[in-house]
Amino acid sequence: MNEWLNEYLFSPFMLSSDGMMAHAGLPPVWTLAVLCAMAFSAVWVCRRQPAAHAPSSVITDWRIRGAFSRWALSSPWVQTVFRLLAAAIFLLAIAAGLWGSDIPERNLATTLTWTIWWTGVIVVVYFVGTAWCAVCPWDSIATWLVRRRLWKRGGETTSLGLRVPRFLRSVWPAIIMFVTLTWFELGWGITVNPYATAVLALSFIVLATFSQLLFERKAFCRHFCSVGRTIGAYAELSPVSLRPVNTDVCASCKTLDCYHGNEDIEPCPTHLLMGTLHENRYCTSCGACTFSCPHQNITWRWQPHRVTEVGEQNLNSPEAWFILALVSLTLFHGLTMLNTWDGLMRGLAAWINPGGGGILLAFSAGMALSMLVPFALYAIAVRSTQALLPEQREFKRLFSFLALPLLPLAFSYHIAHNLTHLIRESQGFIQVLINPFGVDALPLSTAEMHSRHMNPLIPNDITFALQAMLVAVGFYWSLRILQRRIRLVTETPASWRHFSPVLVIVVTTSLLSLWLMMQPMTMRM
Amino acid sequence: MAKDLFVTCCFMAAFALQSSAFAHDVPGKPSHVMSDDPNAPPSLQMESQVGQYHLTLIAFPAFLTPDETGTVNLYAMRVDDGQPFFGEVTFKVRNDSLFSSREETIGTQQIHGDHYSQDFVFEENGDYIIRAEFEADGESHAVDLPLTIGTPSSLGTIGVVIAALLIALIIVNLVQRQRLQRVKTMPQHANDQ
Numbered sequence: 001m002n003e004w005l006n007e008y009l010f011s012p013f014m015l016s017s018d019g020m021m022a023h024a025g026l027p028p029v030w031t032l033a034v035l036c037a038m039a040f041s042a043v044w045v046c047r048r049q050p051a052a053h054a055p056s057s058v059i060t061d062w063r064i065r066g067a068f069s070r071w072a073l074s075s076p077w078v079q080t081v082f083r084l085l086a087a088a089i090f091l092l093a094i095a096a097g098l099w100g101s102d103i104p105e106r107n108l109a110t111t112l113t114w115t116i117w118w119t120g121v122i123v124v125v126y127f128v129g130t131a132w133c134a135v136c137p138w139d140s141i142a143t144w145l146v147r148r149r150l151w152k153r154g155g156e157t158t159s160l161g162l163r164v165p166r167f168l169r170s171v172w173p174a175i176i177m178f179v180t181l182t183w184f185e186l187g188w189g190i191t192v193n194p195y196a197t198a199v200l201a202l203s204f205i206v207l208a209t210f211s212q213l214l215f216e217r218k219a220f221c222r223h224f225c226s227v228g229r230t231i232g233a234y235a236e237l238s239p240v241s242l243r244p245v246n247t248d249v250c251a252s253c254k255t256l257d258c259y260h261g262n263e264d265i266e267p268c269p270t271h272l273l274m275g276t277l278h279e280n281r282y283c284t285s286c287g288a289c290t291f292s293c294p295h296q297n298i299t300w301r302w303q304p305h306r307v308t309e310v311g312e313q314n315l316n317s318p319e320a321w322f323i324l325a326l327v328s329l330t331l332f333h334g335l336t337m338l339n340t341w342d343g344l345m346r347g348l349a350a351w352i353n354p355g356g357g358g359i360l361l362a363f364s365a366g367m368a369l370s371m372l373v374p375f376a377l378y379a380i381a382v383r384s385t386q387a388l389l390p391e392q393r394e395f396k397r398l399f400s401f402l403a404l405p406l407l408p409l410a411f412s413y414h415i416a417h418n419l420t421h422l423i424r425e426s427q428g429f430i431q432v433l434i435n436p437f438g439v440d441a442l443p444l445s446t447a448e449m450h451s452r453h454m455n456p457l458i459p460n461d462i463t464f465a466l467q468a469m470l471v472a473v474g475f476y477w478s479l480r481i482l483q484r485r486i487r488l489v490t491e492t493p494a495s496w497r498h499f500s501p502v503l504v505i506v507v508t509t510s511l512l513s514l515w516l517m518m519q520p521m522t523m524r525m
Numbered sequence: 526m527a528k529d530l531f532v533t534c535c536f537m538a539a540f541a542l543q544s545s546a547f548a549h550d551v552p553g554k555p556s557h558v559m560s561d562d563p564n565a566p567p568s569l570q571m572e573s574q575v576g577q578y579h580l581t582l583i584a585f586p587a588f589l590t591p592d593e594t595g596t597v598n599l600y601a602m603r604v605d606d607g608q609p610f611f612g613e614v615t616f617k618v619r620n621d622s623l624f625s626s627r628e629e630t631i632g633t634q635q636i637h638g639d640h641y642s643q644d645f646v647f648e649e650n651g652d653y654i655i656r657a658e659f660e661a662d663g664e665s666h667a668v669d670l671p672l673t674i675g676t677p678s679s680l681g682t683i684g685v686v687i688a689a690l691l692i693a694l695i696i697v698n699l700v701q702r703q704r705l706q707r708v709k710t711m712p713q714h715a716n717d718q
Binding site for chain 2: 346
């Protein structure tokens, strides 16, 4: 029986109860491996002292990757070429969405945006940090329109240069945009609508352009862009970042060109001062600091296992809320792709409005509930921790402080979930590239769909292994960050016992991620 | 042997089910119906449960052009016993636009076999919503199906975006130029005085 169960669950595709194609979930053998790894890491981390800061190395000193990095940092022109390329592909996708086929799996707009880019950009964050922001076409096109220069500093008449109003000067606009984008993606069904996808892309250009026209530097990147803030938050866990080679050089620097820019190079778009930078969150990897530094002191740094450093970071309240939104919305993505979700929503819609319709209302209610439950549970955990701590701590500060351990859980589940889309749904992309507008194309036939399921980009066993490893590593990192946080929170000796409510949240979130990975996942397109 | 037979049966059942499988259906949005028959035109389908009825509205062909005849079929089955609804169904159409609420009745139909069928022809490109309405158990029931005829012009969207951007760019440029000029002339006035 067990043998058959394993074989069945290892099958590369299956049909859900309502006849829709679904990807097989994580097999029991891998689930067991993850559970063992989680139990082992819990014991390991709880018994050990927090590790010291991990050493880092300068990537440009490396032989192979270093050569590429040196070349990429040699001149703004190299980056400009990449930006031009990304913008050209982006504009082609918009054109395909506006004037191409209505069939989502045959149109470049939907396949590139939702199957390749939006899934792939999260997967690569670990390896390249916030590099996507450096070539982001929304920002590139907006910058070219406003500054009217390919890479040089714009004139004084190009922007009003206003300060961002206080009420917008946080990541709350990005949180709102993230929730809206998720609603459009999973509820309204923008992922299967090429035209709407193109309109969404255009609206991002408009937002970025207006932001640059009105506000100083790049307020859109720092405060409004949900994609940039998501990448930024996850990039905290990436070993790749822009940092000074020698901090003493920065300490003695009088010109601060990285912050102010110079005659040719723009100032830091997100108001960062490299000499005191410890976080990757708001860096857009634009390279302005490397090009403007008169001492050539800024370069790419490689620091694996930087969870100890991350565990010491400060978070303000909106940043903590952003992490909570990331956790709840990534898990919500998984929830909506379960076989039972559709039936649940239809049942809820019939209950809300027995006269028909109301499916979007039901989805919105389901989404709100899926976000509110994690928020409420986290708030209860923080309140309980507050009560357990030997010293009196302000709830608001503790709420922000303890959100960081949840970040690796969101990141690991997000990558594991996206791997399924990327590996099992991206076949046929070459055909779409050859015919981006989907001229004379027909919807995906059953035979094609079956073929895609049977021939994933990499074997299913490897995908399962990667997903299991990601969930386990996410849990381990989360514990390590919590361990570091425990050391920082109070003067008097604090122990795991005082933080057990937060530990429960970490364990529950990990188990929920694991359970979602085990479930068959409905094919998107 | 028994295991192999069971797995084979499962796969055969899976393929049988698959032949009528739909692409991923997002709640509230229509899906393209898959068919192994290459001659069958793709169709658009909307399923919904309204009151005591499970409603399926199918329009084909899915990709219509102006002056081409299309057909919409409504299947209305009771949820409890699977019996079809017997009565009259009215089919209506309206523009799927923020700026137009004009609605027209295409026709009222009696049951034909187990479904209600209505032909239609659109003369202009655009986005439309076809609605099937009927009265049962003293309550009105309705189901909507969005339909795109031809390729709607996207110049409107592009035009609005480009115009808005151009106007904003010009205004900001003019405002900033005036401000800079004012700043430059201020010390000169001070020197003159």
